[in-house]
Amino acid sequence: MTIGVRHDDLRKRNRAMVIAAVRRSGQPSRTEIASATELSHSTISAISSDLINEGILAEAKSEATATKRGRPQVGLCLNPDAGVVLAIVLSLNSLSATMIDYSGTAIAQDISRPATLSMGKAELIEVVLAAARRLIERPDLAEKRLLRIALGIQGITDSDARRLMWTPITPEGDIDFADALEEAFGIPVTVQNDCNMIAVALRNRAPERYSDNFIAVLLSNGIGMGLVLRGELFTGSHSSGGEFGHMIHMPDGALCRCGRLGCIEAYAGNYAIFRHARGEGERAKPAADIDDATMLALAAAARDHEGRERDAFHKAGEAIGFGLGSLFALIDPAPVAIVGLGASAFDIIEPSIREAIAKTAGGQHNAAISFDLEPDEAPLIREGCARQALTFVDQEIFAPGQAMQALAGREVA
C-alpha cells in the first residue's frame, strides 16, 4: 500500500480485468464485459482487440441463434493455444501430473504410484521431475508453450509457495520443490498445500455457494483445512497455515501424529478413529496410513451397531465440532465443505459435530451451517492447482507492466 499507482498500471489492471471476466463467464460479448467491469465500450474494444492480436483471446465462432434484432454479440473466449500449465499433485504413494491448456481443459495426464514413505528428498524431487518431463517431452505436446507449474502437496508449505516444510508422505522435511523445478524447466513454479487448492477448486466450481467466506475440511488420515475469507485464500504469515487438525481439542489428550497431545487430528484422523475402534489406548502410536476399505468397514460397523466403532466416530465428530466452534468464534460461522474419505462416513459423525457446535459461540447458527460432501479430493486438488496456475498467467504474464508488454507482445504475435 506504500507504492503509488503509475500510469501503465492502469492498462495492466484493466487487461487483467477483461481476461478475468472472460475466464469467469464463458463467452461474454464485449458489451457484457463492459458492463461487468464498468469500463467504457471503447476501452473494452481497445483492450480486447489487443488481446486477440496477441493470441490470448479469440472470437467464439458459434453460429448461434440470432433471435434478437440488431448486430449480434460476438462472444469472446480464451484462446486454448495461448499456452499450457502443469498441475502436479503429490500425496502419499501417489503422483499425478496434468497438462491444462489456457482455456482450462485438461489435455494430458501422467499418473504414477511412487512409494513416497521410503523416499528421501532427492529421490522425491527426482520422481516429480520425471513425471513432469514425461508429459512435457511427449512428441504431441512438445510444441506447447508451458507457462507455469503448480504443485499441490499434502503437508505444510511456506507462505512464499516455494518449499514443503513438513509432510506426512515422507520422513524428510524442508524440500525446495520450486527451486528444483524452476531450474529444470525455467518457468515459475508454486508449491502449495493441498487443502488450499481444494478451496480454490470449490470456489471455481460453485462460486454462488463458495464465494467470500467458506471452509474446506479434508478428513483423511490427517485433518486438513482450506479457508477462504473475504474472497481470499487464507494462509499463515510464514506457512500455508490453517492447520485446523493441530488446534488443541483436549489439553494433554490423545497422541497426535505430530508428536503432540490433544490435537483435533488425534481424535478425528483416520488413524485416531482406527485406534479407538480397535480398543488401543489414546497414546498408541498412530498408523502411517489406513486403507480406504478398512475405514469404510469401520463406518459400516458404526452404522450397524453400538460399540467401539460408533464411539470412535462420535469422538471424532466431537473434536471436529468443538474445533469448528472455536474457529467460528474467530471468523464467524461459514459454509463448510467436508472433503475426502471422511465425507462418506459423514452421516455417522454429523450429529456429534452439530452437538458440539451447539455448545460453542457458533451454536446459535447451528441450523444455518450447511455441510456439503465431496468424498473424492484428488480431482479437486488438481483443479485448484490448474486454476491457481492459470490465474497467475492471466495476471502476471498476459497483463504485464509496460516494459514487459513490449516483449510479450513480440513473442506471441
Next chain:
Amino acid sequence: MTIGVRHDDLRKRNRAMVIAAVRRSGQPSRTEIASATELSHSTISAISSDLINEGILAEAKSEATATKRGRPQVGLCLNPDAGVVLAIVLSLNSLSATMIDYSGTAIAQDISRPATLSMGKAELIEVVLAAARRLIERPDLAEKRLLRIALGIQGITDSDARRLMWTPITPEGDIDFADALEEAFGIPVTVQNDCNMIAVALRNRAPERYSDNFIAVLLSNGIGMGLVLRGELFTGSHSSGGEFGHMIHMPDGALCRCGRLGCIEAYAGNYAIFRHARGEGERAKPAADIDDATMLALAAAARDHEGRERDAFHKAGEAIGFGLGSLFALIDPAPVAIVGLGASAFDIIEPSIREAIAKTAGGQHNAAISFDLEPDEAPLIREGCARQALTFVDQEIFAPGQAMQALAGREVA
C-alpha cells in the same frame, strides 16, 4: 476485484498515498515522499500543491539547521485546521469523548461515568449523544469542521461497523449507534470493537514492532483480542470477530459469562480467576465486574505464597497458552501484546502460558514469541479510534473521486 480502474481513480489513489506518507512520517519533504511512493517528483509536486491549496497539507515552517549544501527541503505536514474527528470510547460504567484535530492532536475531552449496567438501549444512546454534543457545542470548538465519529465499544460489533450486537456493559443487545449518531450529527460514524482499536493503536505507536502480523490480547473481566494479519485488521464475516475468549479451552468445562461451558474466558477472565481463588466451583455464576484493587490483591497473594490464588492464575495462563497455541496453528506464531489489567499480573501467568504453548503447534517457536505489556487499555482504545477516523478522512474525504473532488475543493478553498 470486478470493477475496472478508471482514469480518475489514479489521482484519487495517489492523493491518498501522499497524505498517508505525510501522516506516517511526520514532516517529509516532497523529495522524500517521491521516493517513498515511487512516484515522480513532478507528480508529487502537482499533488502536494493541490493539497496545500485545499488546506489539507501545509508547509512546515521549521527554521531548521540547513547544514547541507543546496536548496533546503521543505517539510510537509498535515494542516491541523483541515477538520476534526471525534473518538468516543464506551465501556463498563465509563464514557469518554475526545476531539482530535486533523494532525492527530487531542484538543478537548469529555469524561463521564454513566451506570451502563442499569441502562437500556435508548438511555445508552442518549448518554453517548449527550457527551458528543457537550464537546461539539462548546463555544471554542463550534467552528471546527467535524468530519467523522469513531465509537470504540466493549463487545461484539457488526462487520459493517454500525451496530453493537452484544456487550457485557448492558443487558440489552443490538444497539444501532451509527444510525443514531449519524442522524444527530449528519456525518459518517463507525462503531468498532475496543480490542480492534487497540490493535490499530499499537501499530500506530510502534510500526516497527507491530506491522504485518500481531495479536493484541485484552485481559480484563472478559478476554478480548485484536488481530492484524498481512497488515490488515482482521474481522469476522458478519461481526467484529476474533472472539479469542470464546474459543473452547476445555469441552464441557467451566461456566463462562456467555452462558456456555469451557471458553477460555471462563478460565482467564477476572471473574474466573476470582471465582477460582475464592474456592467457588467452576460453575459458580460469574461476577459482572471485579474492581482493580481486588485483582491486584489476588495477584499479590499469588506472588507471595502457594495456594488457590496462585493456582487460579496458573489455570488462567494454561487456558490462554493453549488458546494461543491453537491460534498459532491457524495463523502461525506472531508477536503478542498483553493489554489491560491482566498485564500487571503477567509475571505470574507467563510461565503457565509458555508451558502450554510449548505443547502446541506453535511450541517450537516458543522462545521467539515475545509478549509486550500495556496495562492501561483506555488510551490505546482512544488512539485507535482517532486513527481509524483520521484514516477514513484521508482516504474517503480528502482523496475522493473526480466528481466529489470538485465539490470538496470548493468547500475547502
Next chain:
DNA sequence: TTATTTTTTTCGAGGCTCGAAAAAAAGAGC
C-alpha cells in the same frame, strides 16, 4: 560575487479512458 549542489517547479510528450459519432451487422416491414 560566482560556482556548486540540491530541491522544487514547469513544460511538452505519451498513454489511457471516455463520450459521441460512425460503422457494421443483423432482423422487421412493406
Next chain:
DNA sequence: GCTCTTTTTTTCGAGCCTCGAAAAAAATAA
C-alpha cells in the same frame, strides 16, 4: 428485394494523468 430499425462494435478527438528533462529556486562553498 430493398429500406428502416435496432443493437453491437469501432473510430476519433478531448481531457487527464504521470513522466522525464530542463529550468528555476534556494541554499552553501570558494
